[in-house]
Amino acid sequence: MGKSLPVINSQSILPPQTAFSSNVTQFDSVPTGSENPYDGRTVDDFKPYLVALNLTSRCNLKCDHCYLDATTKLGGGSDELTSQECYTLIDQIAVVNRGCLLVITGGEPLVRPDILDIARHAVKSGFMVVFGTNGMLIDDRMAKELVEIGVMGVGISIDSLDPEKHNVFRGLPKAWEGALAGIEACKRNGLQFQIHFSAQPMNYQELPEVIHWAHELGAKVLNVFFMVCTGRGEELSDITPTQYEEVLGHLVETQDKYSDMLIRSRCAPHFKRLAYEKDPNSPITKAQGYMGGGCLAGTNYARVTPNGDLTPCPYMPLSAGNIREKSFVDLWEKSDIFDSFRYPHLKGKCGDCEYSEICGGCRARPYVDHGDWLDEDEWCLYTPKGGEKVEVAFNVPEATSVVWDEASETRLNRIPYFLRAMVKKGVERQASERGLSVITTELMEELRKKRFGNETPVFKF
Ligand code: SF4
């Protein structure tokens, strides 16, 4: 695996007009911005569902795999967006899609002194807000405050069930104990939590135990991340493609056994191919993009770096521009880089693959490896067989005679974009099977409880 690249800002380092075509050879004839998309879609078809706000590079840990090359708590932060710049950014994201999920992360976001004010501003603006954190700074007071602000939940990273291994990897004694204490504080104060586990050579064989442990702990979601070796992580070795296949296969098999905990791979999109091979009609296969374990980079997902660069995803140091110079709206809607993800001309086996529509491979891996983000994903073992493209109709409404009453429709519309189509189909199917002609909030609540138990829903609606 090659070295990672520095964040490249095409708009600031390249001359106008000729810049992109002379320096980037990935795509032949990508239409410009929102005009003249050649497949009939427009910029309105690409809304951000998920924006990761890496608001600080400061951190209280020094993890081997950190893609931000996080410096110490004291050292970082000199060019970070100010509080006011963060508020402006959030207001600009709201112009494009107020319904998206904002993931506030870092570094360690809770190290940043104004982070709760920023979260408060985002929640008041109508966003769903979650934190990605190492959990060490979450005590009862912090958990309570996050709940009061309206933060929907936190994702806490655990790298091993062996505290020593976790602590060595995180670069700090007692990191494990701190993360666990954070989880317990969340539980005591009614703050939803997810477990984030990064599959690496040192820990991937622990996954079955980690899944069981996360379930026992009461996590509603277990996200298994597959690293892209960038930032400090560029010095690490990744698990091999064969090990990927093994882990992804295990995740697909295991989901059926844990109906009340969502188990998803992150950043290994061929998870979708394996899920389809197992069952073309499974919930994983039909779930859209991120919720189904696929990749939303640049199409429905973006990341803002601590100093304001907008990139297609956290592992991709390829900037469409800086929000200090252009508004998020302009960068999201008119970037050639983002268009290359929306109308991709994939190369190599990903271009030939019958699964390219539902998988498409990771774009960050070829990018950090050799600079060509549209090249094939070498971490996938599949050899395309030359068949028809596999398409999953997660966006195509099914014919139904069932209607939604006003209250249930309002509730449906409060569900995040990326879950809504899946929830709608599921509820309509249940109503049809029961011979009901009208969907009510009571039915929705009953189905939710059946799916997730009686506790607070993962998403408040
Ligand atoms: S490009 Fe790769 S690393 Fe980025 S979101 Fe997609 S799968 Fe994840």
Ligand code: SF4
């Ligand atoms: S070859 Fe590419 S598109 Fe096909 S399954 Fe593998 S990663 Fe996905």
